[in-house]
Amino acid sequence: MLLTSSDLEYPLGRLRFPSLTEPADPVMLTGFNYAFSQGGPIEQSFDARVRVKSFAFLAGEVRGQRRGAFFTTQRIDAGLTEENGRYLLEGGYRAAKWRVEARAERRPSVTPPPGTVSTGEDGGWVIDTRWALRFNPDLELLFEFLEDTEPSAPLPTRPVRRGGVGVLYQRGNHLEILANTSRSHVRTEGGIENEVQRVQAGAIFYRGGFQLDSTFAYSDSTGRLAAWEGLGVVGLSAEVGSFLVARAFTSNRWEPGVKRFEQDNRVGLTFFGRRHHFFRGGQVGQRILDMTRRAYHLGYNERRVYDVDGLRALRERLALSSMRNELAVDLDDLYRAEVSERNVPQAGFEIARHSNDIEGVSSWIYRVFAALPWRIDWPFTRSEDRVDFIRVDYTHQDLDFSDRSDLARELALEVALNREITARFRWIDPARTPEDVALLRTRPNRIELEFGYAFGR
């Protein structure tokens, strides 16, 4: 028996069932966020999103100096963002068998002050397009192409032209393989040009309480700065019993014959206040699989995703489709499954070791968190009707540079008033790097406040 959200009690009371297929009349607020930060310049941001009948979503945002407007239907995405003369145009079209996404970013034209290294504000455009050809609900062929219209601009190291091809295969919920290769013409900040061939393969494997996520890549640069670089990333998550999940992660970059120059290793353990579920397993996984396959046969092109926000976006898009009534039960059942198999973390820790030999920094990072569920109960107790309420995270980072060390700390408090309304507070005490000291950069403590609403989350 699936619980509906209305069966659960949140700090703000019971939550009505958020039907995404009910048309707005004529508009309905489906989300907003307000954020405030202090520490250095005070910055505020606000974004809001409305649904217009069952036709489209309209959204707008103001984030510091950035302003943007967005439009979304089941088939079409469009957006325009501007920040200090820098424009970003985004668009996408989702046909039954293919999809295209394009971004065109126009850099502002600014003359750098004399005596400074130019950041290359030259008025050029960067056009980045991605294409996906779908053969069946499980298989997509991917293409990408990027072009910088001002390749000679002295910008930070970047590809000025890139073409690539790849494949994404999603077999059920238990296996996902992404493989791609690309060739880039890269121009470094110093004006050196190299050709970079990159091959990458990644897989996610899930089987009953165990998930393996891995990526392996190599890139071969030819030109004056020739290099052969490898990347290996492996993440493991495993249920230990029903209420504990152990995680381990390692990411390594190396150059054969030179050294392993960047490492990120982590281990952690999380205790959950109710039975833990992987999204790829259980009812959620099955609903995702059923719904995306059904959508495919109805002429819609949706990739399977396995996170709360991705699933909300997927449900929203399909709720705008002309077949929304045929899909309504599936969409509602998916939401119910998400609620039913929600994870309620109660306590956990993570220890991480990071080092970067090129930057000359290494660090130990310790993260702990503790949470109180709603209704409030003793720590390390369990109950199936719990929902998230208050969570406190603390991060302590010891950084080592060549001739000095420093400490960074962060404290975060998150209060979930229900599944849709969340308030967050963060206090950040950043470390001062040798560069900060030498360049007389201050790093004041920072406070961030955020309040958000997301209908149907």
Added chain:
Amino acid sequence: MARRDFLKLGAAWTLSGAIVPAREAHGLDRRQKPLRPVPRINGGINVQPVRRLDGQLGFTDPLIIPELVDLQMRLVYELGYEWIRITLSFDDYGPEFFAAIPYVRAARALGIHVLGIIGQFTGLDLLRELARPQTREEVLRVYLSIFDDFVPPATPAIERPGIFAAQVLNEPTYFHGISPRTYVREFLAPVYETLKNEDPQLTVVSAAEAGNAAGFLRTRAMFEAGVENFCDRVAYHIYDRRWIPRLAGMTHKTIWVTESGVAPPERHLAWITQTFEEIRRGIEGVEQVFYFQLFDTQPQTFRLIDIVAQPDGGFQEVVESPAAVEHLASRVAEASGGQPRATYRDLIPDITRYFPTEEDLALIATTSFRQEARRFSPS
């Protein structure tokens, strides 16, 4: 330090007076032709600006022991080195900064070129000053006034004094913790511009990174950031032959290998005779290779000599790398063609005349760092 103490070090001598005693030491009159100096044919070597051997740093008196400067400079001269590379440690114009002055001036007077590292052994004081345009100009102007100013040759047989070239920091990520990109953008680029504005003829050399695997990767990151756009010579450090092919072809710019050496001493000779040649053959554009180094406090590693304090208060070198030193000396003898050459003592009868002068102190006293300079001023 009181005035009389400073005078003990010869600080009040002026450089303009240096040449006359040298002539007198030879017993020359103006018609006699002076002996030619030892030929400079053995490339470059790193020299530590040693001022005391007992580890008493800070402002312990005497600040600079003349015999230590004399000993190292004599060896550099006798071993026929063409260049020395030496750290001009900022240290808020502290003792290490002053210690470098006699080394640089004596070398240049002997016709030996000097690559001075505008750097600092520890701490971030110099980087802070170089980051701000006002203090950057002030600090670099003092550097150039003191180290790049005219130095009279020690003998008329030396046609021109050694030139002065500047290297902007040393192994910046390893010693100071700044990333290669930050080094290029925030330090090298503005320092290069300021130095060239002050002296367009000055040769400016970029910092090299450490001669290990991490240093190789950082070197490449410096190129990505455009290091060669902000210097006249790019620098490498090579302590392992496996980096030679990897460093080849990375730049079209002229290269100076500002540190290269090997341990233990049994391997020094082969490194100097074979690996230096391998570096020149393997990396197109290598113009100078500086051996690392003449002396340091680590026994049986890179140094050619040890320095031992004598009961009489003097110092004596103990050759720790006999094969290499013999090789260098034999090359000098061969290049001398059996002709008598001026001895070091002939040319530098009194090293203290190259010590910091009242003019140096007066110059520093005009800067925002005058507080430090006052410590040397007459009481």
